[in-house]
Amino acid sequence: MQYEVDARGYYGNFGGAYIPEMLYPNVEELRLQYLEIIQQPEFQKEFLNLLRQYVGRPTPLYHAARLSEKYKANVYLKREDLCHTGAHKINNTIGQILLAKRLGKQKIIAETGAGQHGVATATVCALMGMECMVYMGKLDMERQRPNVERMRILGTQVIPALSGNMTLKDATNEAMRHWINHPTDTHYIIGSVVGPHPYPHMVTLFQSVISEEIKKQLQTEIGQPNPDYVVACVGGGSNAAGAFYHYLNEEHVNLVGVEAAGLGVDSGESAATTALGKPGVLHGSKTLLMQTTDGQVIEPYSISAGLDYPGIGPLHAHLFETGRVQFVSVTDDEAMNAGIELARTEGIIPAIESAHAIAALSKLELTTEDVVVVNLSGRGDKDLETYIRWGKY
Amino acid sequence: MKNKITELLSKAKKPVLSVFYTAGFPNLDDTEKIAIALEAAGADIIEIGIPFSDPVADGPTIQASNKKALDNGMSVALLLKQVAALRTKVKMPIILMGYLNPVMQYGFENFFKDAAKAGVDGLILPDLPLDEFEQYESLTTSLNLSVSFLISPTTSEARIRKIDAISSGFVYAVSASSTTGAKNEFSPEQLAYFSRLKSYNLKNPFLIGFGISNYTTYSQACTYGAGAIVGSSFIQQISESKNLEADVKQFVVSLTTSK
Numbered sequence: 001m002q003y004e005v006d007a008r009g010y011y012g013n014f015g016g017a018y019i020p021e022m023l024y025p026n027v028e029e030l031r032l033q034y035l036e037i038i039q040q041p042e043f044q045k046e047f048l049n050l051l052r053q054y055v056g057r058p059t060p061l062y063h064a065a066r067l068s069e070k071y072k073a074n075v076y077l078k079r080e081d082l083c084h085t086g087a088h089k090i091n092n093t094i095g096q097i098l099l100a101k102r103l104g105k106q107k108i109i110a111e112t113g114a115g116q117h118g119v120a121t122a123t124v125c126a127l128m129g130m131e132c133m134v135y136m137g138k139l140d141m142e143r144q145r146p147n148v149e150r151m152r153i154l155g156t157q158v159i160p161a162l163s164g165n166m167t168l169k170d171a172t173n174e175a176m177r178h179w180i181n182h183p184t185d186t187h188y189i190i191g192s193v194v195g196p197h198p199y200p201h202m203v204t205l206f207q208s209v210i211s212e213e214i215k216k217q218l219q220t221e222i223g224q225p226n227p228d229y230v231v232a233c234v235g236g237g238s239n240a241a242g243a244f245y246h247y248l249n250e251e252h253v254n255l256v257g258v259e260a261a262g263l264g265v266d267s268g269e270s271a272a273t274t275a276l277g278k279p280g281v282l283h284g285s286k287t288l289l290m291q292t293t294d295g296q297v298i299e300p301y302s303i304s305a306g307l308d309y310p311g312i313g314p315l316h317a318h319l320f321e322t323g324r325v326q327f328v329s330v331t332d333d334e335a336m337n338a339g340i341e342l343a344r345t346e347g348i349i350p351a352i353e354s355a356h357a358i359a360a361l362s363k364l365e366l367t368t369e370d371v372v373v374v375n376l377s378g379r380g381d382k383d384l385e386t387y388i389r390w391g392k393y
Numbered sequence: 394m395k396n397k398i399t400e401l402l403s404k405a406k407k408p409v410l411s412v413f414y415t416a417g418f419p420n421l422d423d424t425e426k427i428a429i430a431l432e433a434a435g436a437d438i439i440e441i442g443i444p445f446s447d448p449v450a451d452g453p454t455i456q457a458s459n460k461k462a463l464d465n466g467m468s469v470a471l472l473l474k475q476v477a478a479l480r481t482k483v484k485m486p487i488i489l490m491g492y493l494n495p496v497m498q499y500g501f502e503n504f505f506k507d508a509a510k511a512g513v514d515g516l517i518l519p520d521l522p523l524d525e526f527e528q529y530e531s532l533t534t535s536l537n538l539s540v541s542f543l544i545s546p547t548t549s550e551a552r553i554r555k556i557d558a559i560s561s562g563f564v565y566a567v568s569a570s571s572t573t574g575a576k577n578e579f580s581p582e583q584l585a586y587f588s589r590l591k592s593y594n595l596k597n598p599f600l601i602g603f604g605i606s607n608y609t610t611y612s613q614a615c616t617y618g619a620g621a622i623v624g625s626s627f628i629q630q631i632s633e634s635k636n637l638e639a640d641v642k643q644f645v646v647s648l649t650t651s652k
Contacts, residue, residue, distance in 0.1 A: 180572050295494040
């Protein structure tokens with residue numbers, strides 16, 4: 001089975017570049033140059049240096065002994081939560097800003113939901129001295145006030161998206177509109193493996209450092225690079241794409257994507273795209289999409305703002321369709337309980353997105369021999385308000 | 394039988410006015426009333442927009458009309474019924490314009506066939522990639538539907554020629570690197586771009602749209618192109634209308650008449 005993007009920008013039946021002509025030159029410029037630039041030794045050197053010295057990579061692969069005991073398996077946590085700014089998102093923003101500089105762009109725009117990608121973008125813009133604007137749904141700005149202020153402290157202008165339901169989907173629409181209106185001097189740093197080709201592939205490449213490190217670290221830890229399971233949460237799917245990438249062709253490694261069921265898959269308040277979505281086109285790619293029978297996009301729901309997106313990246317749609325990745329869904333309550341459980345057993349308060357991945361452990365049929373890597377994509381500092389409101393601890 | 398849009402543009406003695414409005418806005422059953430009023434007011438082509446939840450190429454005015462139309466209950470299936478009914482009442486060419494996803498869910502082939510059956514003459518699907526369209530080209534041709542693709546000021550000459558080759562009816566020249574929305578006048582750079590387009594001697598005539606809101610921009614567009622497309626400023630005019638017929642008439646007159 002083929003899991004790489006093809007020459008037309010597709011993963012199987014999904015992907016492509018469904019964009020109005022006004023965006024074509026921007027996307028085409030990127031498509032023609034991204035691989036060549038990323039493969040330059042000088043780019044790689046600068047990228048890897050920043051990942052090491054600035055982001056703090058490699059992040060630890062931690063053997064979670066008490067969690068292992070509880071689930072009767074060998075559970076390892078890939079500590080992306082220890083990256084600078086608190087999540088894996090910065091792997092991608094470092095890569096894209098280096099690319100933007102080489103494309104001669106002076107300004108950066110980004111969208112953000114929970115604010116993690118916005119903060120990661122604002123951070124690298126401060127680092128590189130580039131002007132930065134981040135679109136964020138007005139509702140999300142109210143829900144994630146500390147991240148709004150973090151971006152502002154970093155010198156970024158945060159622009160409220162006032163259209164639609166004023167969340168991530170609408171912030172993405174506004175960022176795309178801005179890019180249409182500023183086609184020459186601006187690079188759009190998309191934060192997930194979504195958007196028109198080449199974005200899903202490019203973001204996957206920048207995040208693939210996660211599985212590259214897991215392989216090396218497992219080799220040292222257990223004498224072989226492959227675990228039995230890799231588990232990661234999927235909103236748009238960037239941390240999962242990174243954690244899965246180097247295992248896609250290792251067919252005996254079980255890959256598990258964890259979606260947010262919200263109040264329950266059939267409750268009408270959910271973000272479980274593979275369970276509820278159908279093929280459609282949003283934000284420039286054909287993928288699985290939560291939508292009405294008339295093709296209008298449905299507003300998803302999850303307690304976790306980072307999983308609150310109506311689609312998944314086209315790579316994940318392909319991995320779902322081919323059965324390469326098993327998708328499970330986890331409710332708000334299950335995720336919150338798993339977050340508290342991780343805090344109590346390992347002393348780690350995870351981001352609520354990542355708590356979904358922890359919660360999936362109880363849904364797998366594990367044996368004591370199994371080696372399971374859970375990608376702990378982010379830390380819970382940004383979610384303290386939500387933990388406090390939830391209250392059951 | 395010749396396509397109505399092609400025929401209109403080949404015979405037109407003066408520049409044509411194509412007016413865009415969102416189906417089911419401001420009220421669900423206004424689609425037909427507006428079409429009749431536009432024909433009476435002297436517009437040449439109507440472009441009826443299929444509303445979508447996420448119109449990324451549109452500015453605030455058309456975004457708001459999309460939302461209202463969806464809240465009113467507009468859908469592709471209902472729009473095709475409305476078009477079939479209004480087709481018997483207006484003679485002018487009818488174009489449907491919309492984002493891809495609602496069309497994809499209706500089913501491309503069914504959509505093309507049902508649109509033709511309802512009396513639609515042309516289609517504009519701004520986020521349909523050229524290479525995706527190729528598989529449907531013979532079907533739309535056999536159904537006598539024109540399909541117009543967009544070009545923008547940043548589109549290269551080679552690509553403009555490719556778009557011209559695959560388009561029928563006309564090429565939609567977006568006036569600026571921008572989302573939809575009213576502007577007061579065109580810049581020298583925009584006029585240079587129109588002039589460049591004219592010099593290419595494309596197979597299709599081109600109509601200029603985006604940013605046309607008054608006589609200045611309308612007449613500038615008509616100087617270079619085969620006509621002008623107006624959308625946002627028309628939607629502003631009718632959004633609070635108490636008398637559609639009068640307001641539509643007044644809009645067309647003020648747009649096309651020098652003060």
